[in-house]
Amino acid sequence: MSSSNRHWPSMFKSKPCNTYHHRQWQHDVNPSSLVSTGCHRNPYASVPGCEERSPEPKPRWNPKPEQIRILEAIFNSGMVNPPREEIRKIRAQLQEYGQVGDANVFYWFQIENQEVNTS
Structure with a gap:
């Protein structure tokens, strides 16, 4: 053995x-x-x-101050969970200031909702 x-x-x-x-x-x-x-x-x-x-990992999205202002304005106006079509419209608006994807917009709203609910 x-x-x-x-x-x-x-x-x-x-x-x-x-x-x-x-x-x-x-x-x-x-x-x-x-x-x-x-x-x-x-x-x-x-x-x-x-x-x-x-595949190479994608770089993390780092929103520009203008993009954050737009997202916060939309969120504060009462749209806290936008539907898919609205997310596309928001992304198109944000892309004037830099690269952003639909998923980035979706997750931003998810995180913002979590922060509001835990505060």
Whole structure:
């Protein structure tokens, strides 16, 4: 039994993959399973293998003061949970001052509602 344990530390090599935020371990017993990038899918991992690149994360939205003034004016006028079509109109208005998405507008109202309800 001790003879099988003797090879255990050399079974795995630590080699990082060439992808963003993702590391896989290689098994040196079956080199034919390795893909051209030097990585292979770990059968025990629930994340995609190295051959699939993760998309670059989008930068966080940092609203301009003009955008915040518009959002606060709309919120204070009584529109606290705008429907989808209204969110699109608000986004179009805010885009005059910088990049913004529908999701940014939606979440701004969600956070503003939470702050009002917890105060």
